[in-house]
Amino acid sequence: MRAWRALLWKESREELPKVLVGLGLCAVVVALRQNAEFNEEFARDFARWITNFIVVCGVALGMGLVAKESSKGTLSFLLGKPLSAVDVLLPKYVVGAVVLLVLAAGAWVTVYVDLEGLASKSYSFYSYTGSWYFPLKQFAEEVGYVNMLLVHLTTGLVAYSLIFASSTVSDHPLKGAALGILLLVVLDMLSDSVLHYFPALKPSLAFLSNRTTIVRMVSDPWLYFVRLSATAAVMAACAAVSIALWCRFRGVSIGWKPIVIGWLGLIACINLGDLTREPPPPKSGPLSVLTPEEGTYLDLAVVGERGYVATEGGLAVIDLRDPTKPELLVAVEVPLWSMRRIAVVDSLAYLLGQHKGLPADSLGIAVFSIGDPVDPVFKGYRIIGGDIEASWDWERCGAGLILSGRWGGKLGLVSFALDAEGLPARADELVVEELPEGYKDDFRGWWEHKLSMHVHNERIWVGYRAGFLAVNAQNLGALREIVRVEMDDYNSAYDSNKSRPIAREGNTLYVRRYWPGDLVAFDITDPNRPREIGYWSFSAGTTIKVIDSWVYSTRSNGLVVHRLTDYHAYEDVGSWEVPDELQSRYSFSRGWRRLHLVRDHFYTLIGRSLMVFPLKLTEGSQL
Structure with a gap:
């Protein structure tokens, strides 16, 4: 010693x-x-x-x-x-x-x-997922x-x-x-x-x-x-x-x-x-693209072999039977309307948008009969109130419609019941959260504080800043919150200026944990008691779709694919990449709206166009 x-x-x-x-x-x-x-x-x-x-x-x-x-x-x-x-x-x-x-x-x-x-x-950084x-x-x-x-x-x-x-x-x-x-x-x-x-x-x-x-x-x-x-x-x-x-x-x-x-x-x-080292194979692009001669495709709803698209001025119907060549069947323009979202209930299409008029534009719902897909008929419209300052998801819910939006310093859901003729009427509203005092959207709606929503039958799963919640919408006139789960993010302030991605596959709900960027799985066999069953350490995009253990998440220039593995890990499988000439300013501000899977093909909108991607990439491509 x-x-x-x-x-x-x-x-x-x-x-x-x-x-x-x-x-x-x-x-x-x-x-x-x-x-x-x-x-x-x-x-x-x-x-x-x-x-x-x-x-x-x-x-x-x-x-x-x-x-x-x-x-x-x-x-x-x-x-x-x-x-x-x-x-x-x-x-x-x-x-x-x-x-x-x-x-x-x-x-x-x-x-x-x-x-x-x-x-x-001034010491903050900008994230590719859309947050400061x-x-x-x-x-x-x-x-x-x-x-x-x-x-x-x-x-x-x-x-x-x-x-x-x-x-x-x-x-x-x-x-x-x-x-x-x-x-x-x-x-x-x-x-x-x-x-x-x-x-x-x-x-x-x-x-x-x-x-x-x-x-x-x-x-x-x-x-x-x-x-x-x-x-x-x-x-x-x-x-x-x-x-x-x-x-x-x-x-x-x-x-x-x-x-x-x-x-x-x-x-x-x-x-x-x-x-x-062999050079990587070229990344696959879309299987097919359909671009309007004028304007932009803004939102897509798929029913059977038909795609119903909200355009800037009305409704377009697209034949999706051949994924290699989607075909425009008809496009209908409605004067004094600027459309943004679309939802379909049976034989009626409901387009959410702004009705132009005096003294100011008003948020409204334009209704089309699509019983004959090649000849849609404009049935009328309803103004739904000037208090809704921003609107995001617009979906069918049971026999009616549901909207996520912002009004009066609050974020929440607004339900709409349909009358005998199929015209919508505001039925109820449910506040999910209140905005902080002095809230201001500094980015003109691009990364505004918002909700994300997944509708399954008459149950609505909503992602918000602090976590997610489930809403019972069996009675559209009385929306009822049944459970609320806080995600316990390490610091949810990191991504507080965007929605929390949420997706469901079977009895599993996938929700993004903001920071450090996990995808968390919850067992919702009993929807009143969601139970966390696992997580994977990667940041999902703003829109995700889960098929078995494969996660498809969106980026501004393509679709990224991961495979979930054991021990909270994942595998980078590859991506589809949209060519630069098919992108536009909408690729950044609007991003990918929805991913529709029809007969092993994804249909979605990016830029101005409808794009189709095969679920499995061609041989030799990078996925």
Whole structure:
């Protein structure tokens, strides 16, 4: 023990200057954060900067703890003492790990000493899924200092341990660093190959942790335990290897030649892999496209072999019998109307839109008789009130209709019953949630605070900001909420400016957990008591359809396909991609509306057009 105390004191004294330099740099960063421009750049990507700092510190510590003894000529002194390899190496290893902990702790102090500096909206980022996120201050607060420190420290400890093991056969710190970094790169490449077959371990074992990984680990104790255990295993293995190398090659150093050969071999393998890798097959596009001569197809309802489309000025009927060549049967224009949505009940089509008039346009429902699909007849319309400020989903529900929308600072559902002639009348409304005081749609409706809705027979499933709920609509004149489930998002504020995607397959309801972007499955065999049965760690698009274990989710330029696997993991299967010339500004603002599956083909609208995609892609395509 006396030898250990002496060696610990010796190593601590020698590493103290590094500690002071590292903590001094942290103090400089804290001072510089008082400058607005520096603080903005720091806040945008503080996790990456700190991770790099910790890894660099790990490399700097590990490369010299053993090799410096050879370079300074003190190795022969240690070899002449009656000390075992454990007595010599473990004090060095422990001191280096503690120093790295101290430096990492100081690095994260630079963030948590001024959380208010992360609170500006200008530090938010734009997400491809259509949301502005995320409040960095709230992210840092909810993860917590200790969790943030431990997750990022594991990365530095792995790098430190590998460099330390390499330095035991090096007579110069640079040799230890060169060999250790080589091993680190090889290990990272091998881990990527192994994790390809064990995707459930990716969040825990990823060398560099992004924000999503951090949130998942903090939210799931099992993932946290796996990461800490894996780090401990790597540290123990590297310590054991160091002791074995010291015992086997006591005082012997590796030369530069094998290190250079190793680096050249690694570079050659990487380049050879790039040269021999076959190019990916071209992505499949739509099987067929039907574009109107003028205007835009806005919404689609499919009944049998007919597609009924809301156009800007009326109704279009499309023959879908041949998916390779959908055919426009008829298009009917109605003066003074601007249509947006369509729903079909029996032989009547109900188009939701704006009726143009004075003193202002009014939201209304235009009704068409489609008993003869090639000769639709306009039956009349109903103005449904000027209080509805925004409308989204418009669906058949039982023998009537249901609308999700916003009115009077509230989000909710409005039901419509049909009279003897099939004309709709407003029957009831149900408030799902109230908007926060002072709410303003800053993006002119593109990413406004909204609801998503899935109707199954006379039951309505509604996704909203805090979770989802089920509504009994057997009596359209008395909508009744039967259950409400809060999703317990890690931070639902991240995506509060958009709807929560929701889909159903059989007795399973799939709902998106906003952050960190999971698709959560609920058993709704008893719809009054939804029960969470699993989740998969990927971000579904704004519209999803689940068929068996395959998830079809939309993006602005195509349809992405994932396959759900065990242990919360998924497989990227591929995608269909819409050519640029078929996209338009509507692709961004309107996105994909609905996915209709008819005889193994998807029918949907994107841009101005109706597009058809086969459920199975052609041979050689990327899916």
